[in-house]
Amino acid sequence: MEFLPQVIFLLLLSASGFFITKSILRIRRNILLGRDLNRYDKPGERLKMMVLVALGQKKMFKRPLPAILHLFVYVGFIIINIEVLEIIIDGLFGTHRIFAPIFRGLYPSLINIFEFLAISVLVSCAIFLVRRNIIKVKRFDGEEMKRWPKLDANIILSIEIFLMICFLSMNTSDGILQTRGSEHYIATGDFFFTSFLKPLFNGLDNSELIFIERFGWWAHIIGILAFAMYVFTDSKHLHIFIAFPNTYFSKLDPAGRLSNMPEVTKEVKLMLNLPVETGNDNAAPGRFGAKDVQDLTWKNLMEAYSCTECGRCTSQCPANLTGKKLSPRKIMMDTRDRLEEVGRNIEANGKDHQDGKSLLGDYITVEEIMACTTCNACVEACPVNIDPVSIIVQLRRFKIMEESQAPASWNGMFSNIENNFAPWKFSPSDRLNWVQKLNQ
């Protein structure tokens, strides 16, 4: 019985590790359903992008208040993980505060830093909850933000607050037990922040304090393991990990550059009697543009998993601001939801299963994609370099090139370009007539 807590701990740790590994493999498989795209060039430039945007939070600071609060939570998350390392070692070996004898006099300072961050995280998350649920900041609202996405955000913030309360009450009771000279609770020196909380627990006897300390310890670590599993299920919180590869594989070209479809280039050159580079002719011609998630690139799909649903994109979208149905955030969320659905289909029915549904039509409507002005405001606004315009244009390509379903006025524009070499119906021989304006 002596080793029972350690055995339970090991089992919990292994189970969560197993679950998380499975989830990562599932997400990886889903992302790789996308079409190929070369984003492996310029490693130096990519690394710099990742360091600035993901690690350095560069784009967050366009909005200073949420940026600072987010920074507290983010730094808190990273630094408090050092404390988690201690908890894991203690849990596996049945020790208590194993780092205390190692760091000696520095240990209380280390814990003070953790406690400061824990309080910052707690306060920041509380403010975030207020912003979402009481002040109701507009960008957290919207058609796509009902039910699960709204609940998801509140669950994440509540879990973080709960974890911090566990951590702080664990330290408070530990601090009192230390001063009372309780067995196992080695004297490490005072913890600055939780010493202010001691009056709350001072009336309790040792066994009650030990219960609180142990409860805080177990709830904190179980909470973290559960949260880690939660992050890899169907939560927007996945961004804490995937933002790093997502920014690394960013589009490095000017935002205005849309990819040229190489499969079209060959056709066009043949049509115009121009020399065509041969090779790779065996590849069966795929679909033009994208109807479903598999037609998008793997980077589009990775971006769908990177979206935190913060709504900065939608709040800057000129179409959305003037009441059109388009919301760039919804484009990303729909892509992820559909991808998850396709993934579940593969698991249940095998790789080639068709469920008769598609991203365009069942999730994203034509009205939405037709409203985009390709102004790149959403791309500019995204803190993790997501590019909704890329998906929108690929969906348009399917609509126009595969289904020939363009608005009538676009068809007019196309035929003008084809026949008159201008999007308006003017005679090409009049192209130089503007010269008359010069000498008026």
Next chain:
Amino acid sequence: MSENMINVPTMAELAAKGVTPEILFWVGCAGSFDERAKSITAAFVKILNKLSVNFAVLGTEESCTGEPAKRAGNEFLFQVQAVSNIEVMNAYGIKKIVTACPHCFNTIKNEYPELGGNYEVLHHSEFLQQLINEGKIKLQGGGEFKGKKITYHDSCYLGRSNNIYEAPRKVLEILDAELVEMKRSRTKGLCCGAGGAQMFKEPEPGFKDINIERTEEAIGTGAKVIAAACPFCMTMLSDGVKNKEKESEIKVYDIAELIAKYEGL
């Protein structure tokens, strides 16, 4: 033909004489056919002519870059246009292109290279800034815009798409006017509503047109001149000003027109 007539050489004419101009001025469809944008073209050519810039146009050999087709999703039509244009330009050995249209600019600069069209491409705002830097366009003091409030509307295809925010503003500085910024400017500039081939269709249902939203913001600055650097923005903002019945007090000008006026052209 009087002596004051401005001559606009075409690439074909110059090639016949065995001459290669330094710069191709890519006029674009709007600059060639749209009544309002033709004045921008004329103003820019007057500047080129005054400064004796060695340029030519393609004339009737110019054809739509395919940009609106590409944004609309018609990649096939885009590439037919692109590949044909590249054939023409490469045959003339063109090295450097200047255009007053950010859409043409973005497409030729960013999307043509992969299809075989490699040129140095400048938007006219960058080109005008160079002329100012070289001292060819000088601050003279005075002028009809001195002290007047001017607000500059960022074109998406210059700004966010290609990070060109300062060149048009530097060009406007020479007017010695009072430049006032809209709240949404530079990286946060609000689109005029025309990009992504919206220029060529009715907007999707909503409670407001984008150009009205933007025009209201521009009018809100108190500026009497709205400066644009794109023929599509010009159309959208001019329509917006008309919609607000302010066309007698607020004028929308392209930066090239403002410089031409300043230079008395």
